Amino acid sequence: MTDNINPSHYKDGPFECIELTRLLSFDWGNVVKYCYRWQSKNGVEDLRKALWYANDAVIHGIPLYEATGLFDQRYVIFCHSLFGALADTDWAGLKDLWRAFANNRSNKDILTAIKNKLNEIEKEGK
Template sequence: MTDNINPSHYKDGPFECIELSRLLSSDWGQAVQYCFRWQHKNGVEDLKKALWFINDALNHNVPPIAAWNREDACASEAKADTLLKILATENWADLGRFWLELEHGTAWTVRLALAEKINEIEKEGK
């Protein structure tokens, strides 16, 4: 039976996608969800949607981590870093550099990593 509410492309990774996306602000969480599933749903179109959300976050100065207070922010950032390290190490969804930049880089290097991946895929004709 197919689960249209929480489909397998969000659950089949090294952890369930929502474990990471719930720690992030809306734009960044959306970008992560599109990147997490891109190979199993809409292909490069999903990566372009993720890039749209990253651009929106950059244009509106939206930080990656969502938190009510500084203490929550520190805890969320530590957990997000752990999950991103797992994704980068496993090169999840063939986006190792994207996950690594999201863990250690700046918003702009995250954007660049994703834009370069999109260009690479389009050159290969996937």
């Protein structure tokens, strides 16, 4: 039986996608969500949506992490470990993107990682 509420493309990774996205601001959470599932749901369209949200976050200066009372160094380390797990497994073929998040690189580096993946796909004709 298919679970349309929490489908497998959110649960099949090294952890459930929501474990990470709930810790991020809205725009960055959407970047992660669309990148996490792109191969299993809408393909390149999801990567383009991720790029749109990343660009929006950069333009509007949206911080990566959700502002909560939980925000401290342990919180950041936990998020980076989740991004590191995605990079280590090359989840969704986006190792460079997950490493950019895990290593606290600039938001523009994150944008570049998404653009590079889209360019790679276009060159391969997928």
